[in-house]
Structures are given as C-alpha cells and as structure tokens.
Amino acid sequence: MFCSKRKYVSIILCGFILLGLAGLCFAQGFKEIEKDCHEYVLSNGMKFIVLEREDVPVVSFHTYADVGSANESYGITGISHFLEHMAFKGTKVVGTTNYEAEFELRKELDQIFDELVHEKGRIQPDSVRIAELDTLFEKTRKKADEYVVNNEFFDMIRREGGSGVNAYTSNDATQYIVSLPANKLEFWMAMESDRFLNPTFREFYKEKDVVMEERRLGIETRPTGKLIEDFFAMAFKAHPYHHSVIGHMSDLRRITREDMRNYFRTYYGPSNLTAAVVGDVDADGVFKMAETYFGRIPTEPKPETVRTLEPEQWGERRVTVEAMAQPLLVVGYHRPNVRDKDDLVFDAMANILGQGRSSRLYTVLVKEKKIAAAVGAMSAWPGNKYDCLFAVYAVPAKDHTSEECLAVIDDEIEKLKAELASEDEMSKYKRSTKKGLIDGMKSNSSMARMLTNYDILSGSWRNLFGEIDRVEAVSAGDIQRIAQAYLVKKNRTIGEIIPEDEG
C-alpha cells in the first residue's frame, strides 16, 4: 500500500502541524460544555456542580467526601473505607422497623464490646468472663438484628432503576456514585441527604467481618496486594499514605461505633462534601431542591488538614515480599502533590517512559530485549492530594528477573536526565491526553467524577476545561528538569516479589 519510509515521516510532521489546529478545536468544544456547567454553594457550605445534558433521560450523581485513609491515625486505620460500607446500611428510617428499640439494643451491644476489649486487654484475662460476654454479645446482636431490614438502602435505589450503585474509598477521598432515570431526581435527593443527615452505623460488627473478608480478598491472598501494602509502608515512613486504605486487621477488630461517629462528625460536615449532578436535569431545579434537602445538614467546621508531612528520604529503600508467585518489580520516587506547578510534567514523563506500546520502557524491555512481559509508569501513586510517588513497574518475562529489568529502567532514567525528549514524544503525550480528556467527558458518570475531582483537588472544576492549555505548555526541558531533580536513587523505594522457593 502506501508507506514508504519517507511518507511515514511526512505523516508524523503533518500530524504535528495539525496538532495546533486540533488544540483550538478542542478548546472550542470544551468552552461549549463549560457553558452548560453551573455551581452553587448551599447555605451550610455544601457545593453542587451541575452539568445539563439532555440527550438521554438519565442522570448521574457523584458525592465526593473529602476524606480518605490519609486522614486516619494509628488505631483507626481503615475507618474511612469501613464508614463507606456503613453508608449503605441505612438511616433512622431506611433499613429498620423500629429505630428506637434498635438504638437501645445497640447501646447495650457497644457496652459489651467495650467490656470485651477491656477484658481481653488485661494482663491476665478472665477466660470465663470473656466467654460469658461473647455469648451475651451474640444474643444482643441477634436481638438488634431483628429490627434490621436487610440491605434496604441498596434495594430501594436498585428498585427505582439505580445503575452503577457504588462507592469507593481511596487514600484521598470517599466517593458515592449512582445513575438513575432523570425523573428520579427528588428520590435521590431524599435518599442521599438522609444518608448524611441521619446515619446510624447499623450492623456495625457484622460489617466489620465483611471488611475483613475484603482485606483477605484484596491483600492477604494476593501476592501483588501484599507487595503494594508493604511498598507504601516502606516508601512513606511518616505520612499516612504509609498504611493501606483497607487498614490493619487489628484496627478493624478494635474500631468502635463511637470512633466512627466521631470520624463522621469531623469529616462528613457539609463543607467537606461536594456533589456533581450530570444529565437530563435543570440546574436551577437541582440547586433549589438541594437547598431543601441537603440544606438541612447542620454546618460543621472544615476539618483540619493532615499534619504529618513525609520528610526527606535519606537513602534508597528496598522491600521484598516472599510469595508463591513469580517476580514483580515496583520502583517509586517521591514527588510533590497535584497542586505543584510540575504536576502535568510528571504526567508527560510517565507517558513518555511507560505508557503505550511506543513508550521507552515498553520498547526496550518488552519489544527489544523481551525480558519483561509488561511494564508501566504511574504519574502519581497512591493518591495525589498529598506528596506522593512517581512509579514504574515491570512484570519480568518467564526466566528473567527483576534485577535485569531494573538495570534497563535505570538506563532509561539516566537518558531522561541526559537528553531532551523528542518532539514526537511531546506531541504524543499532548495528543493522547487530549483524546483521553474528550473520551472521559462522554459518559455522565465519568464527567461527574471529573468535575468533583478537579474541584476538590485543583480548587475549581473550571480547571478541567483549561487542562488542554496547561498540557500544551509542558516542554521537553521541564521533563528533563524534573527527571534530574526527582528520579535519583536516594529518593526512591524498590519493591519486589521474590518467588518463595528461590528466595
């Protein structure tokens, strides 16, 4: 067919020239969307962002609580995620047949639990007393459960046509999502506002068991899960990115309902909540209704920000996990948070180094040397609200080792410091980022997610629409500069899975 080598070059050049034009096009399109986007802050401080899109009669909701596992301290690790589970357990009216009776029994239950913890913690625990308390605890729990309407919150939403009902907790945030037919706006308002106005933390102890199963599923039975947990514990000695989102088993066992109430009070005040509503709705109507429903939530002071900062690293760190598994390599370098002026430069560096088949690491490790089956680079990990890591990983090919991969990664990192990235590489980064932004705006739910995330993390949702201009401004010199500043051995942590029989 067409392609002589020369033609190939001209296509690249042509693509490069078009890029400027295309940039203009996007910017124009984004302005159009931005016009349909509105914000409103309720009198109690909760912010709503609405994007009107009429083409299909559906609407996506995204509630962003600005709290994640990074807000946790020792003793309550995992509480943010556990709280997310409890947010599906209903309220004073949803999930119960008799709230008052249930409430009394739960008070008893919490007292027994406290006594149990106290007894078990003694130097010489009284095993007879523990057994008595255990029996009493189970009995009381069963009595309280008689008033519970199992899973009613979830069922009510599903029944109204809820789609993608879910929530996720990260190191930085807790996010609740659902999409509904557009005529169910008020139903959502009633449910979601009730959820944060009248939480009851029902079935607290059973749900602990569920969370512990989740920990076993995600971390304890998975070699990669174990590695990632230990990797962050090694990379962050002070900052709470140190511990995993799911939390330590011992903390999960000991967290009390009182802990959760306090945590909720601190972090779920309206000034710490942001909601995005995207779909076939009218912004004014949403704002008005939001004031009616969410405006009821009493104002709470904005919580204090995380105090502990990660100090400077004093030397390269290494962590290994021995497992019945094949090797895996992760390398992470400390970097500043998302609000740093170089945030997008890290994105560009990750793209050039390890995203896509023509990226440098994929080309050398996978295509040429064939010593890795897969590689990748992550710009910010495990979150980006606080100072975090720039990371690369490699999956060594059969009969090859992490060491071999690391040597090549080191070479490539030195090249980043020594030479400027090519124009092709820069255009590749810019073009793929823009394409990704457009693709992300297509669905209501992902748009709702982007709006809340940009608003909280960058200070305004409007920055989403200005992202393209900032992407355009990233230069090859910037990449070289941050590579020299951050990608140094002293600043890094290496994590490896070591196959057990060979370790």
Next chain:
Amino acid sequence: MRKYWRFFRPVGLLLLVVLFTAGFADAQKGPKDKFEYPSLSKIEMPDVKEETLENGMKLFLVEDHQYPTVDLRAMIRTGSIYEPADKIGLASIVGMVLRTGGTETMTGDEIDELLESMGASVETSIGEGSGYVYVSVLKEDIEKGLEILADLLMHPAFPEDKIDLAKMQHRTGISRRNDDIGSISYREFDKIIYGAESPYARHTEYATIEAITRDDMVAFYERYFHPNNVIFAAWGDFKAKEIKAKIENAFTGWAPAVIEFPPKPQVEYEYKFSVNFIEKPDVNQSWILMGHIGGLKSSPHYPALIVMNQILSFDRLFKRIRSAEGLAYHVGGAYGADFDHPGVFYSICQTKSQSTVYAIGIMLEEIERITEEEVTDAELAKAKDSYLNSFVFNFDSKAEIVSRLMQYAYYEYASDFINRTKMGVENVTKSDVLQAAKENLRPDKLQILVVGKPEDFDEPLSVLGAVHEIDITIPTPEEEAPEATPESLEKGRALLAEAVEAMGGLNAFQAIANMKFESKITIFIPQGGTMEATAREMTVYPDKNRTEISLPFGQMIQVLRGDQAWATGPQGTQDLDESQRKDMEKSLFRDMVLLFQRSGDTALVVQSLGETEVAGKTAEEILIKDEEGNSVKMYLDKETHLVVKRDYQGTTMRGAASMEESLTDYREVDGIKIPFRSDIKADGEPYISVEVQEMLINTEIDPALFEK
C-alpha cells in the same frame, strides 16, 4: 427555552432567588414517602444506518456529533474454538501479531509510533468465539486510522520477531497462572463444567505455544479474514454516507471468499454432583464456586431466569452470606446464558478458611430453596422493577446501542432482542420463576470447587461427599535441545546403531512383523493409592495396534488401524477424536521396534546430547526427531548400549504431560532383548508401572481384532 431565560439572569440574583425560595420550598420528603415521578422523556433512538458493501462487509453506522471523535468496532467470525487442540493459543497469537507485526509496508513499531502520535488506537484480538477490531481516533484522523486498519487486516506481515514476543508473553502468562487464587478458581471451574479438553475451557500450555508456527498463523488468518466475514459498527462525528465511502475506499481490493468453518464444538454435559478441591497453602480465605451448565439467551426461560438470578444471587445469597452473616465481601452468581453455546450457572463467594464449609451449606440451601418454593411478591416486584426501571441505561450511549446491534447480527439474533427480553421480564410471574428454576437448576447435581488451605477449614470437605483433588502443577516445557552440529548428528547415528546392534541387530528387528505382550500393570492414582490391572497389547507393524486393559470395573479396548481409531468400554464403542488418534499415532513413533527398523532412515534426525547419569550409571543421551514434529529422548547405557530410559511428551487423564520411562529387567526373546519392566512417571510423579508376563514375536494375530 430555559437556557435562554437563564442567560439574561445575573448569577447573584439567581442565588438570591434560590435562597429566598428555599424557605417556601415544598417540605422535604422522607426516602419512604410517595414520590410523584414526572414522566420520563422519551428515549430518542439514534438513526442506525445498516449497509452491506459489495465485498460482503456489513456496516452499522450512527452519527454522533457531540464530540470530535470516531469509534469503530468490528467482529470477525473466527475464534479459539476453531484452533487445534495441540496448538491452543494459535487464535490469540494471530490476533496479537496481526496488530503488533504490522504490514508488508509498515512495521508494527512504526504503526505504534504513528497511532500514538495521533492519540489514536487501532487494536485487534481474537477471543473464544470471535475476532475483534477496535479503532478510536479524533475525527480528522479517521482516514489514517482506517488506512492502517485495512492494511493490517489485508496485508499482515506476521514477522517472526513479534511471534516470538507474543509467545514470550504467553509463556510468562502460563508461568504466572497459579499466582492468583482468583484466576485459578475461575479457570479450573470452567474445566470442571465444560471438561478440560473443551474449547470453552481448555487453556494454553508451554507445549501448545511451542507447537505454533508462522505457517499455522498464516493459514489461520487466510481461512477467516475475508470481508464477507466482517461486521462493523461505527459511531462518532461523521456523515454516514461519507464514512461508508471511506470504509469502502480503504478496503478496496479485498475480495470476498467462501469460508468453510469447522463445526462449532459441542457442549455435552452430564449432570453430576462433585466436590473438587485445589490446595493453596499460602491463603487464609477460600474461594468457593458451585454450579453446572447454563443455557442459551434464546431459551424461552431466559427472561424468567434473569429474574430468578436477580433474586437468588443479588437478593438472597447477598443478604444471607454478606449482610446477615458477614461471611464474605464478594458473593454472587449468574445463570450464564450465551448467544450460541450454553453458559455456566454458578454461585460464588470468598470466605475465611474457618467458615468454608458453613458458607457452602448456605449456598446449597439457597439454590435448593429457589427450586422448591415460589419467590415472594415483594422479591418478584423488586427484581422486575430494578430491571425495568434501569432499562433506559441500555440506551444511554450510542456506542452501546450500535455495538449491541452488531452483536445481534453476528449471532443472528433479532435486532430487537433486547426489547423482546424486556417484554418477557414484564410478564414474568412467581410461578414462571419457580418453573424456570425447577427446569434449569439441579441443586442435587451441583459441582463444587473449593480453593484454599484445608488445615484451617471448619470441617473437612469430605463431609460434603467424595473429594476430588485437582493438581494444578504447570507442566514444564520441554527443554530446548542444543543446536545440532554435524558432529553431534554423526555421533547420534552411531550411538543408535550401537543400541540396535546390542539389542538384536537390524536384521532381527526388520524381521519383526508383529508382537504380542501380556503384562501386569500398576496405575498410580493422584489422590494416593494404586490400582492393579492386566493388559494385553498387540502390534502389527507398521500401523496397527490393539491394547486391552482389564480393570476392576470392566475392560477397556483401544484400537488404532491406520488413520482410524476407536475405543470400546462398558458403555460401547466410540471413535476417538482426532487429538486422541494423533496421540496413539505418536506412541507408535516411539515404539522401539519401529524406530529401530527405521534407524537408517535419513528423514530421522538423531542427535547426541552427551553423557549423563541414569540410575547411578553413565548413559549416552540421544534425541530422535522426525519431520512431523514427533520426538523422543533415549538414554543408552554406556557399557551395554541398551536403552535404559526414554523421555517424551504424552497425555494422561489430566492432559499433556512430560513422561519419563525407565526400562529394566532386559530378557531375550527370539534373539531380541526386551525390557520386561517399565516404570513411567508423568510430570515427575509415578504414573504407571508395567511388568511383562509373556511376550511373543511373529505370532498369530487374528486380523478380526482390528475390525470394529
């Protein structure tokens, strides 16, 4: 209209109005109050253009001018279900290298560069029952994207380098397949349901990847990749007419062809209860799967089964196992219904080791209960409402709408199948649910799989029934032989000649027309213990073999006659399938008589691999291969020149395995030295031992024994 209105209203005023009116607003409703739902605006169905090009290519096109992009999917009628059993992975590697290997005029790496510089993607892959193409570009790049796609589909290069890369990635995947308990569980459960050899469950091994050649790939590609075998769906910022012309133009010169499809694999399922177990000593949580074969989407029960599954998996199992008992984070299941072959009905959960059997008990109870009594009105209403109220989400993107139409066309389902299903769900009654559950679920014949650490289980799995333990050891790849040199080949020949001489001489071997053995065999059972049997084997050279094995439960006979093979057992006579017949043919290749008769044949490659040790004695190792890819390694005693051991790839009841066979107790029969004892190991574990009782050469063998 309303936007116009807001346009003239200052924002400050807006806020004031909102705050002011808040006081007068309707009182809030509680979540359980009655809501008046305004009627939902009508779903505007996009205009889908259906076209068939002259070359037979089918197109579904939808214009969507909201974003400046164009997306394209295609399905190609092919799939791993059509690849041969000894080359599993062929379809997948063709799908990978089709893209990574580039075309006759542009390398895959150049295509990577070009696409990524446009922020575009063009991907190809081949799955179980179809091939896929995926293109996503900014609208101004659509011509370029199509040009690349057409070039890839019409003129793929399949270079060796990228084939090696794909094979490396597959081998790496094989080496890692037991790292994760979840992937073990799903993979082995599929094999339990469909059978380990079924194209719907089988998986790659080092040997099947190794067996794939570039010629195989080209042949596979040439068989299926024709325009009349492709269905496209495209949506995005284009004019339907223009994109049709562009597609037509890009694929100019691609001629349709008549394609002969192999028959689709049959799913033959026998309902039975079974308890299967895989030990994973490094976990503290068990994976539990249970189920049996499922059905087809075209079944009249399909809508009722959707409702049934909603109640069983997401209501009852979820509520009991997760919410009420706190036994699992993830619990669920599905009544699997596929378009063209039965899916799998299953329930699943993961629970701490200590509650394994307890959780299984609850799952069994709930599956049984739904087949015995009607669901409640509330359960039925909830399940139907959640399906019907969320139905609109099947239409919330054009991509979804047009991809679904493509899929229906591919599987020859009605284009309004989804609406028919919806109508079906609307009409489902409690008795329909019970009826569907009764007819499609067999709670007494569930197959259970548990993966976990048995020491920590609350009760042994044997309380459920006889436990079948599955060994998931990965068969090791055959070691690569060192490169042959003229010297090693010459020496190999000489060693083989010495062995022939030591064991009776070429003339004596060439005089053998047939052979008959009687022997006692010991079979080692994987779960422990052994089974004794007697065997009689007759070989009429060059291509007939009959083996009779008498087991406690009856006699098994296997016959190979040229290109025919069959087996007779207590259930009657059945033809062996092609892969089994090939296995028998292969075992003839390593028959020492045949091999020695052929020892002068130049088509055989005989390579010396040097000295090694067998049972404490020095032995010469030789590798013998033929043109058809058969091979065997022989170890010749340094002093006696007798064959003391041989290694080869064989098949056991559990699939492909590396066999090692020690040959001892040599005795002379009619001037030929014959090993009277052989001990065979499969993948390092004892498999079968054979003690010859009687041995006859050139005896009378009734030709009728080789008739069906």
